[in-house]
Amino acid sequence: xxxxxxxxxxxxxxxLTKDYGLGRGILDLDLAVNEGEVFGFLGPNGAGKTxxxxxxxxMIRPSRGSGSVFGLDVHRQSVDVKRIVGYVPGELPQxxxxxxxxxxxxxxxxxxxxxxxxxxxxxxxxxxDLSRKYREYSHGNKQKLALTLAFMxxxxxxxxxxxxxxxxxxxxxxxxxxxxxxxARGATVFLSSHVLSEVEQVCDRVGIVKEARLITVGPIxxxxxxxxxxxxxxxxxxxxxxxxxxxxxxEQLAVADHRISAMVRGSFEPLMSALAGHRVVxxxxxxxxxxxxxxxxxx
Amino acid sequence: xxxLGLALRSHLGGFAATAFFGLLLGLAITLAFAQxxxxxxxxxxxxxxxxEIVGRQLSYFxxxxxxxxxxxxxxxxxxxxxxxxxxxxxxxxxxxxxxxGDEERGLVEMWLAAGVSRFRYIVTRWxxxxxxxxxxxxxxxxxxxxxxxxADEPIDxxxxxxxGLALLAxxxxxxxxxxxxxxxxxxxxxxxxxxxxxxxxxxxxxxxxRSGGLEAVAPISPFWQYDRSTPLRSAGTLDGAAVGLxxxxxxxxxxxxxxxxxxxxxxxxxxxxxxxAGRRKMRPSGDPLLRLPVFALLDQQRYWILGWAIGLAALxxxxxxxxxxxxxxxxxxxxxxxxxxxxxxxxxxxxxxxIWGSTAALLLSLFAIFQVNGWVSDDAEGRLEAALAQPIxxxxxxxxxxxxxxxxxxxxxxxxxxxxWVTAAIVDIPLTADRFFTGSALMVTVPLAFGAIGxxxxxxxxxxxxxxxxxxxxxxxxxxxxxxxxxxxxxxxNTSLYALYGTPIATGVEWGGTLTLVAIGIAGAALGLVxxxxxxxxx
Numbered sequence: 001x002x003x004x005x006x007x008x009x010x011x012x013x014x015x016l017t018k019d020y021g022l023g024r025g026i027l028d029l030d031l032a033v034n035e036g037e038v039f040g041f042l043g044p045n046g047a048g049k050t051x052x053x054x055x056x057x058x059m060i061r062p063s064r065g066s067g068s069v070f071g072l073d074v075h076r077q078s079v080d081v082k083r084i085v086g087y088v089p090g091e092l093p094q095x096x097x098x099x100x101x102x103x104x105x106x107x108x109x110x111x112x113x114x115x116x117x118x119x120x121x122x123x124x125x126x127x128x129d130l131s132r133k134y135r136e137y138s139h140g141n142k143q144k145l146a147l148t149l150a151f152m153x154x155x156x157x158x159x160x161x162x163x164x165x166x167x168x169x170x171x172x173x174x175x176x177x178x179x180x181x182x183x184a185r186g187a188t189v190f191l192s193s194h195v196l197s198e199v200e201q202v203c204d205r206v207g208i209v210k211e212a213r214l215i216t217v218g219p220i221x222x223x224x225x226x227x228x229x230x231x232x233x234x235x236x237x238x239x240x241x242x243x244x245x246x247x248x249x250x251e252q253l254a255v256a257d258h259r260i261s262a263m264v265r266g267s268f269e270p271l272m273s274a275l276a277g278h279r280v281v282x283x284x285x286x287x288x289x290x291x292x293x294x295x296x297x298x299x
Numbered sequence: 300x301x302x303l304g305l306a307l308r309s310h311l312g313g314f315a316a317t318a319f320f321g322l323l324l325g326l327a328i329t330l331a332f333a334q335x336x337x338x339x340x341x342x343x344x345x346x347x348x349x350x351e352i353v354g355r356q357l358s359y360f361x362x363x364x365x366x367x368x369x370x371x372x373x374x375x376x377x378x379x380x381x382x383x384x385x386x387x388x389x390x391x392x393x394x395x396x397x398x399x400g401d402e403e404r405g406l407v408e409m410w411l412a413a414g415v416s417r418f419r420y421i422v423t424r425w426x427x428x429x430x431x432x433x434x435x436x437x438x439x440x441x442x443x444x445x446x447x448x449x450a451d452e453p454i455d456x457x458x459x460x461x462x463g464l465a466l467l468a469x470x471x472x473x474x475x476x477x478x479x480x481x482x483x484x485x486x487x488x489x490x491x492x493x494x495x496x497x498x499x500x501x502x503x504x505x506x507x508x509r510s511g512g513l514e515a516v517a518p519i520s521p522f523w524q525y526d527r528s529t530p531l532r533s534a535g536t537l538d539g540a541a542v543g544l545x546x547x548x549x550x551x552x553x554x555x556x557x558x559x560x561x562x563x564x565x566x567x568x569x570x571x572x573x574x575x576a577g578r579r580k581m582r583p584s585g586d587p588l589l590r591l592p593v594f595a596l597l598d599q600q601r602y603w604i605l606g607w608a609i610g611l612a613a614l615x616x617x618x619x620x621x622x623x624x625x626x627x628x629x630x631x632x633x634x635x636x637x638x639x640x641x642x643x644x645x646x647x648x649x650x651x652x653x654i655w656g657s658t659a660a661l662l663l664s665l666f667a668i669f670q671v672n673g674w675v676s677d678d679a680e681g682r683l684e685a686a687l688a689q690p691i692x693x694x695x696x697x698x699x700x701x702x703x704x705x706x707x708x709x710x711x712x713x714x715x716x717x718x719x720w721v722t723a724a725i726v727d728i729p730l731t732a733d734r735f736f737t738g739s740a741l742m743v744t745v746p747l748a749f750g751a752i753g754x755x756x757x758x759x760x761x762x763x764x765x766x767x768x769x770x771x772x773x774x775x776x777x778x779x780x781x782x783x784x785x786x787x788x789x790x791x792x793n794t795s796l797y798a799l800y801g802t803p804i805a806t807g808v809e810w811g812g813t814l815t816l817v818a819i820g821i822a823g824a825a826l827g828l829v830x831x832x833x834x835x836x837x838x
Contacts, residue, residue: 059684060835083690093681096486098599105583106599109590110689116582123581131580135403135486135566149685 008070010035010157010188011056015065018051026051027212028065033190033205035070038183040203040220041192042294047209049192050090053161056190057087069157086155088146088163090192092139100130100137100145107149114153122148126174139166151178158182160191164198176202196294208294228293229285231271232261236279243274263292302415306427309401310393314431316766317389318438321382325442326449328378332370333450343368350377353780358625359506359618362526366533370452374443375531379462382439383469383525387498390432390473395491397424397474398481398556408565421560425553428474436467458530461537465528468545472521473498475552482559482569492606499610503617510624521545592695596703600673607666608711611659612718618655619722626650647728652805655719656738660745660797661776663708667746668768670704671753675761684836697754697828701820704750705743712742730804738803744816745800751823758830771796 011033018025026048033039043049054060056067058078067074069081095103104123108114123130126144137145143166150158158179164172179189179202193199199206200220207217233239235258244253249266258281264271268285336346347367354364354376361380366372401407401424410420440456440463447454476498481490501520508517517523524545529535563569588598597604626647677683686696716739723730749768757764775795782792792798796819799812 054837057688059687059837061833079690079692082688085688087688089681089684089688091681093685095682096488099584101580101582101584102586102589102599105586105589106595107685107689108583109595110686110691112690119583120581128581129579130582131577149688 008035009033009068010037011039011067011069011190013052013056013065013067016052016055016067017063017065018055018060019063020051023211024048025063025212026055026209029214031207031214031217033188035188036183036186037204038179038189038191038202040199040206041190041209042194042196042199042206043192043209044194048212049209050161051212052209053090053159053190053192056159057082057085084156086150086153086158088143088150088158088160090161092142092146095134098134100128100132100134103134103145104130104149104152108152111153118154119148119152122151122178125178126171140168140171143167144171147175147178151182154182154185154187156187158187158189158191160189162193163191164193164195172198229264229268229287230261230292231264232259232282232284233275234259234281234283236281240274240278244271247271247274302410302420302423303427306397306424307431309396310428310431313389313393313396314435317385318435320385321435321439322442324378324382324385325439325444326446328374329370329443329446329450329452329454332373332377333452336368336370336373340368355625357780358509359503359621363509365529369533370447370450371454371458371531372533374447374454375462375529375535378443379466379531382466383522386432386435386466386470387473387502387522389435390428390470391477391491391495391498393428394474394477395481395487395494397428398478398560399484399487399490402565403487411565417561418557421557425475425478425557429471432470432474433467436463436470439463439466454531458535461530462528465525465530465537465542465545468542468549469521469525471549472545472552475549475556476521478556479552479559482556482563485566485568492603496606496610503614507617507621510621512621512624521548593699593702593706596699597707600707604707604710607707608714611662611711611715614662615655615659615715615718616722618658619651619719619728620726622647622651622654622723622728623726625654648723648730649805651719651723651728651730652734652738653802656742656800656802656804657776657779657797659712659715659739659742660800661772663712663742663746664749664768664772664796666708666711667704667749667753668765668772670700670707670750671757671768672765674700674753674757675764678757678761678836681837687836693831694828697758697824697831701747701750701754701824704746708743708746709740712739715739734807735804737808738805741800741803741808741813744813744820745796747820748796748799748816748823751820751827753823754827755823755830758827758834 009032011031013029013031016029016031017027019027024046029048029052041049041052051060055062056069056074058074058081061075070084072081074081098106104119108116108119123144126147128141128144128148130145132141134142134145143163147163150160164175167175176198183189189202191199191203203220205217205219208215237258239255239258239260241253241255241260244250244260244262248270249264250271251263251265253260253262264285336343350367350373351364354361354367362376364376367376407420411417440459444454444456444459477490477494480494480497481487484490484493502522504513504517505520505522505526507513508520508523524538524541527538527541530537559569586598588594674683677686683696687693716736719739720730720735749772752771753764753768756767775797778787778792778795779798781787782795782798793812793815796816799809799816801809801812803809803813
């Protein structure tokens with residue numbers, strides 16, 4: 001599912017694996033994220049999202065396989081990779097009694113060539129007071145600091161692990177504005193999230209991981225519109241439950257009196273054949289939300 | 300799991316380590332006595348004289364020795380003189396953990412949200428420590444008794460139990476003291492630091508009283524009250540009043556800590572500060588040191604380093620002022636004079652060199668161990684990941700850490716050396732300038748070696764780093780102290796990093812040992828680099 005406007009590959013993994021045993025970690029990940037796109041990485045806790053992100057950041061070594069960011073090997077050339085990446089970790093660090101301004105100065109110092117004005121611009125946009133001690137920050141303010149540090153150097157690639165965690169709706173919008181600005185500058189974004197509405201809102205494509213494996217990748221529109229439909233059917237008499245259960249592609253069948261609801265994956269033809277000879281009073285079909293698609297992979 | 304069960308489990312690591320050390324100490328000291336003291340009265344008398352030499356040297360650290368020709372007397376001095384340091388240190392860690400650590404990790408909030416009252420929560424935490432402390436002391440007593448039985452010179456269990464009661468009272472006091480301090484601070488680190496300084500001062504007050512100083516105020520020290528009990532000596536007994544005072548003070552402190560905990564906000568100090576005024580800031584700090592390699596690490600812990608510099612300088616001045624008193628009393632005994640002359644000490648100046656040099660090297664290595672502990676925490680708490688998210692090589696992280704240890708210990712050693720130099724001039728002890736300053740500067744080779752070993756172990760098995768370095772420090776220190784006494788071969792002594800440093804202030808630099816320390820530093824750094832490149836970062 002390559003996008004037509006793709007200029008070059010921002011992230012590429014080939015058989016990338018970190019195997020913690022018992023199905024934990026990420027296994028045989030083949031993924032390509034194109035430059036300029038916003039890619040959403042979805043999955044429940046423990047599915048392998050953070051492991052993937054930490055592999056891309058060179059924090060952990062792959063068990064096998066490889067990954068690259070703009071052609072740079074994420075392990076062997078991790079310093080060069082980080083020069084062009086802005087990163088928000090999934091679990092925020094603990095800086096104790098440091099003040100926000102000291103953390104920003106220290107990490108900007110490590111990065112080098114970050115103007116104080118750039119930090120100020122992002123902090124002001126997120127309404128973050130850097131004079132306070134880190135331990136006095138709420139979770140949301142800690143997240144804002146992490147975002148400030150990720151955006152302060154105008155990175156070519158943003159790798160964001162649950163970036164809106166702890167942000168109130170107002171500051172979520174401020175974050176989306178930052179994301180739009182970054183994208184307008186040509187930045188690529190790779191973000192993991194549980195908040196499907198935000199993925200629907202900002203992402204071009206999504207990948208869904210389940211039990212350490214990537215199970216699907218595609219443009220948001222394609223995932224939402226083509227593959228599955230929710231149907232609700234009201235029958236004049238008793239629904240032909242047994243026939244319906246045998247229909248290929250019909251999932252999550254629920255029966256209540258004369259009504260049934262189900263998800264149809266793929267073609268409607270087997271369902272229509274099964275309905276032949278039964279009086280249907282109403283038949284409603286709609287495209288499921290991304291949330292419903294996401295959940296369908298985990299039921 | 301019940302609240303008490305969880306509270307007990309939170310002390311599991313500390314209990315296991317303390318009980319292990321206690322058991323080991325109990326067995327080792329009793330068996331070592333049987334092995335080395337001899338069986339006939341003449342051998343015992345000779346052993347007692349030799350150990351008295353060591354004891355007098357260590358009087359700032361251990362009680363004054365007596366009856367060292369008997370198993371009970373030796374155990375009273377050697378084992379129950381040193382055990383309070385181990386148990387007090389554990390109490391300090393446990394008190395700061397119970398008073399602040401749980402709060403930092405959000406556990407207190409979780410329990411209170413689950414409907415547990417503040418009173419029940421905190422009293423359960425206190426009770427859990429008192430239970431595990433009792434068990435840890437019991438392990439020490441059992442180990443000591445078993446060791447004495449194995450050595451065929453059993454100590455009566457009654458006096459041992461009484462001594463255990465005194466040790467438990469002291470441990471409980473240290474815990475309660477730390478618990479109160481924790482209510483006045485906002486972090487575990489500051490609670491541990493402030494309570495540690497307080498307990499150190501109380502310990503030194505007692506140490507000074509052994510040489511005739513500060514006798515008027517010595518009773519305020521819980522360590523002085525603990526020293527009153529000597530039930531293992533022939534005419535000794537448990538000082539009921541002193542132990543009762545310790546237990547009473549513990550109860551008062553715990554009540555105070557409980558009331559303070561109930562009165563204050565979670566995460567806040569009991570001492571309320573005025574609401575913060577001033578303007579909001581959106582720009583990074585203008586502190587230039589924060590942007591410089593190595594100096595950034597020093598800048599982040601400036602108060603910690605300053606505290607060490609002041610503390611070590613104060614200790615250095617204190618030991619130097621005691622020098623004349625100690626040397627005069629030691630050299631009055633002919634056998635001690637011979638021993639010190641064999642060590643190279645012929646007067647006040649070389650005594651300063653030996654005592655101060657070995658103490659400073661020990662404490663600076665302790666500083667290095669704290670630094671390594673900080674590296675492990677950086678990893679576990681995500682700060683290392685935040686740093687490595689910037690475009691810096693892992694090599695730089697390892698080298699900066701070691702460089703910061705060298706620079707920090709240089710600052711601390713310089714402050715302490717200045718204090719020794721000035722105090723020595725005041726008490727009229729002339730020091731040889733070149734030896735003194737060269738020896739003081741070379742002290743950094745000891746923490747460098749500890750840091751390098753720490754770099755290796757923390758890159759390999761982070762959790763093992765601090766325990767391993769602690770064992771290296773303790774074993775190395777006593778190996779250096781005991782080698783001249785028991786005339787062990789040089790290779791045994793050279794396993795100690797402190798022996799490699801030698802006594803440069805008293806007898807001149809031993810370049811072989813010094814270069815070995817530097818070589819350990821370089822080799823450790825190199826191996827640490829390799830391992831750190833290969834390891835996964837994070838929790």
